[in-house]
Amino acid sequence: MNIWKISIRNIKFKPLYSFLSIFILSLSIILLLGIHQLKKSFETQIENNLGQIDLVIGAKGSPLQLILASALHIDTPTGNINYDDAKKISKNPMIKLAVPISYGDNYKGFRIVGTTNQYTSLYNAELENGHRVKKSMEIILGNTVAKKLNLKIGDSILSSHGLIENNIEVHSDQLKVVGILKPTQKVIDRLIITNLESIWETHDHDNKINTEENDKKHEHHEKHEEHEEHEEHEEHEDKEITSLLVTFKNPRGFLTIPRKINKYTNMQAALPKYELGKLYKYTNIGLQTISWIAYLILLISCLTIFISTYKMVKERAFDLAILRTYGASNFQLIKMVFYEGGMIVFFAFLLGLLLTKITLETIVSLIQISNQQIILQELIFTDLLQIASFVFSMVFISILLAIYPIINMNISTILSNEK
Incomplete structure (x- = not known):
């Protein structure tokens, strides 16, 4: 039994649900990556460009x-x-x-x-x-x-x-x-x-x-x-x-x-560090507000994934019970659900990363003082890994809560009720 193929078919079976899940999740990822990149860029301007100037x-x-x-x-x-x-x-x-x-x-x-x-x-x-x-x-x-x-x-x-x-x-x-x-x-x-x-x-x-x-x-x-x-x-x-x-x-x-x-x-x-520190303090209020909005959207996205996954497990209870009768274990069924969620997060993160890069470069190119003055710094791999780990963890918890019906599945009751 190929769990990957079944998971992919399940995603294709509900394209609208899959698209909405990816879109909402990618929106929160765009905000998280964008704010983190702007903060990193500002800190780099202070640390690097001041050099040894006191x-x-x-x-x-x-x-x-x-x-x-x-x-x-x-x-x-x-x-x-x-x-x-x-x-x-x-x-x-x-x-x-x-x-x-x-x-x-x-x-x-x-x-x-x-x-x-x-x-x-x-x-x-x-x-x-x-x-x-x-x-x-x-x-x-x-x-x-x-x-x-x-x-x-x-x-x-x-x-x-x-x-x-x-x-x-x-x-x-x-x-x-x-x-x-x-x-x-x-x-x-x-x-x-x-x-x-x-x-x-x-x-x-x-x-x-x-x-x-x-x-x-x-x-x-x-x-x-x-x-x-x-x-x-x-x-x-x-x-x-x-x-x-x-x-x-x-x-x-x-x-x-x-x-x-x-x-x-x-x-x-x-004093450069003092003056730029004050500027960062004022601008940081807006950045923090957008960060909280990003976390709120992420929470809503995870809640949506939880509700959709829980609903999917309940609606496909008969199909899952049939898979159990053909030899599939509870662990395999759980893996199938996690694979679906993992693929949604993966595509959402790729989309969010791509849109963040395009959006920030477009904004900076419009507001920068001269086309030679580039202030945007690329996020390092550890920063991307940190944000990705946080998003995957949130989605993992959402899916973990949604698979409760699979753990308590009673095959005979489900098959008899369906008949």
Whole structure:
């Protein structure tokens, strides 16, 4: 007696019941997998993309915006800060590493970040090919940038002003690719890195033109006025950066440095893990609500499977009794019912996994800031196994409760009543 074949025929015999069971169960699986994947993606953004950044110092404004712009590179900066002021802060004995970054340009949607060679150490990024930036107008590419844009060492690019791809404000200075980083699965994979001088020189062109016009306009002024103009000109020549990324030597830095910067300077200091933790706390309320809805749908699905299976066992009592007379044991009949439930769960899980992948990728592609900024992380096998085990356990309990009539089956009574 082939139990598998009988189970498959039973499923085919009631296609509507089978379809509804698979659909309802797959709906709860979609929600469970989707919520778990979103949580995993958010946690990965915090853990991986922050690297070794303990503090971000930038212009006054929203602390969260400063973190999203300078650490995750998914927002616009709050403004610029004076480079000399930032260097003074970096000399604090409690600071282990202070890396300045300056940006405002992009190439085909990928951000160009001016910084120092210490920036890659924040993410433990290593070169795959080429060498570090040694002079102005040299760049190294994140692995994702190099692959998506098909760039190689020796190629040259022209950057565009702003953080969104455009063909209007294109700079005339060419940037030459001198290195490509190994993949890290972090935000640095999606960045184009150069030195601070490249950013400053690219944007100094317009300033020089304005300075020449101002010089011509004030040629007739007296020496005293010329002296004041010279001092103002030197002040405008002070270099600025977008933000300073800080790593502390010890936990004492968390307690003192941010408070002093926010209180006594015109800059602000934001703690990435604290700010993103608050964001996660707010968004987690919605995620938890959807999770409970998913569990409720799963419970309803299991209840439906229990009622349907129990009804099926009662309705097919005569057929089951006939199978017993032909030598089938109670255990074989129970296995047949469990096989039917197992196949329903299996197909529902496959359908749920496929629809989750399609739905999340579609949603992310619609709401992501740029088509290069991918925040969705794939679920690892252990996560899938955990959710699958939970769903199978719930369905197993439902079927276990529904097979009670088989255990207490009285063959002679059933056959006599049928006659």
